[in-house]
Amino acid sequence: xxxxxxxxxxxxxxxxxxxxxxxxxxxxxxxxxxxxxxxxxxxxxxxxxxxxxxxxxxxxxxxxxxxxxxxxxxxxxxxxxxxxxxxxxxxxxxxxxxxxxxxxxxxxxxxxxxxxxxxxxxxxxxxxxxxxxxxxxxxxxxxxxxxxxxxxxxxxxxxxxxxxxxxxxxxxxxxxxxxxxxxxxxxxxxxxxxxxxxxxxxxxxxxxxxxxxxxxxxxxxxxxxxxxxxxxxxxxxxxxxxxxxxxxxxxxxxxxxxxxxxxxxxxxxxxxxxxxxxxxxxx
Amino acid sequence: xxxxxxxxxxxxxxxxxxxxxxxxxxxxxxxxxxxxxxxxxxxxxxxxxxxxxxxxxxxxxxxxxxxxxxxxxxxxxxxxxxxxxxxxxxxxxxxxxxxxxxxxxxxxxxxxxxxxxxxxxxxxxxxxxxxxxxxxxxxxxxxxxxxxxxxxxxxxxxxxxxxxxxxxxxxxxxxx
Numbered sequence: 001x002x003x004x005x006x007x008x009x010x011x012x013x014x015x016x017x018x019x020x021x022x023x024x025x026x027x028x029x030x031x032x033x034x035x036x037x038x039x040x041x042x043x044x045x046x047x048x049x050x051x052x053x054x055x056x057x058x059x060x061x062x063x064x065x066x067x068x069x070x071x072x073x074x075x076x077x078x079x080x081x082x083x084x085x086x087x088x089x090x091x092x093x094x095x096x097x098x099x100x101x102x103x104x105x106x107x108x109x110x111x112x113x114x115x116x117x118x119x120x121x122x123x124x125x126x127x128x129x130x131x132x133x134x135x136x137x138x139x140x141x142x143x144x145x146x147x148x149x150x151x152x153x154x155x156x157x158x159x160x161x162x163x164x165x166x167x168x169x170x171x172x173x174x175x176x177x178x179x180x181x182x183x184x185x186x187x188x189x190x191x192x193x194x195x196x197x198x199x200x201x202x203x204x205x206x207x208x209x210x211x212x213x214x215x216x217x218x219x220x221x222x223x224x225x226x227x228x229x230x231x232x233x234x235x236x237x238x239x240x241x242x243x244x245x246x247x248x249x250x251x252x253x254x255x256x257x258x259x260x261x262x263x264x265x266x267x268x269x270x271x272x273x274x275x276x277x278x279x280x281x282x283x
Numbered sequence: 284x285x286x287x288x289x290x291x292x293x294x295x296x297x298x299x300x301x302x303x304x305x306x307x308x309x310x311x312x313x314x315x316x317x318x319x320x321x322x323x324x325x326x327x328x329x330x331x332x333x334x335x336x337x338x339x340x341x342x343x344x345x346x347x348x349x350x351x352x353x354x355x356x357x358x359x360x361x362x363x364x365x366x367x368x369x370x371x372x373x374x375x376x377x378x379x380x381x382x383x384x385x386x387x388x389x390x391x392x393x394x395x396x397x398x399x400x401x402x403x404x405x406x407x408x409x410x411x412x413x414x415x416x417x418x419x420x421x422x423x424x425x426x427x428x429x430x431x432x433x434x435x436x437x438x439x440x441x442x443x444x445x446x447x448x449x450x451x452x453x454x455x456x457x458x459x
Binding site: 008010012014015022030031033034037040041044048120121122123125126127129157158165172194195196197 | 312315316346353357364365368371401405413416
């Protein structure tokens, strides 16, 4: 009888023992467990993204020859246009370098672009992230900026063997330095909890008092080179209203982000060619 | 203390459920909807298996979920083991061989998981109305989906027991 009563508490004792063991387990062991389980799951996600690619391939194959010829012609036109832009871009870059040399301006950070496919989107009240199909195999560093044609996407927060996790700009824990288009003064952009209705949004703080934003003429928030992660001038979002912030000295407002952030398929990772060595450069 | 092979089968089913849920979530992201379907993962191991096998199955499931989500590693492992242990201790009260009681338990455990996530990851946003709207929509949608998903998963698990010629009865039958 006594044995029966004690056996009732066996599950609780086992649970307590596990808690205690987990508590004293070294961080290396937990980290190893996490990496092992993450890497074990990764092939399933990579496989599903390749199946998606295959599906798109077969969908495209069903197009008629006439449609493909028209698409080819359109592509050829665009290619010619982008060639012209490329030439102009090269000339402007050269001019900028010449002026920088004359004015003795400190060098800009240069980036390598790595295009990656989005294999998972995880957007909810608790976290906002995407998983991309490139990781250590493409030497993606943690903290790199991620962008798309609509502007800033977010930042790499975790890199695994073949995948990386990107924290989206709409995530409440995401924060970066920004400025308004045509105004060099820095402001702070931060993501916010999303309601699930309408476009994704964030908040801007520390905006100067003289800035005016209205619904008819919203002002564009862009990235700055402060912080070193993002190149300057990348679109973040539009601000339609600014009001006095909690301090009363600066203004704050809501930032409307690009709706395409919710359905990203491909993004570009900006990998710095000359990474900042913050530890060794610290005073 | 014998090892029950059903525990590994249940881990595989839970991994499948998580994978399908995350695939659906990736598609629903464009309309800002999200599903949390974690509750059913804990129920069958707690109701069907002996303690050692239940513990192994729930531990592996918890680690699997922890690796898939950007939460503190161990949050779901702890939560699943704690919730599973409570279910295990009172399992003789439930009819595990039918879907009614397991489905109710799946709803209860799922709601607890959402609550744990909200307390752990959302405590900084409690003052935000948008956060609560999103949490409410997610909870409502997840529990509507659970009405269909939980019985499907339980039936699938029982069917797999049969196909793999494993024990189809729970370890402890309920007191009648």
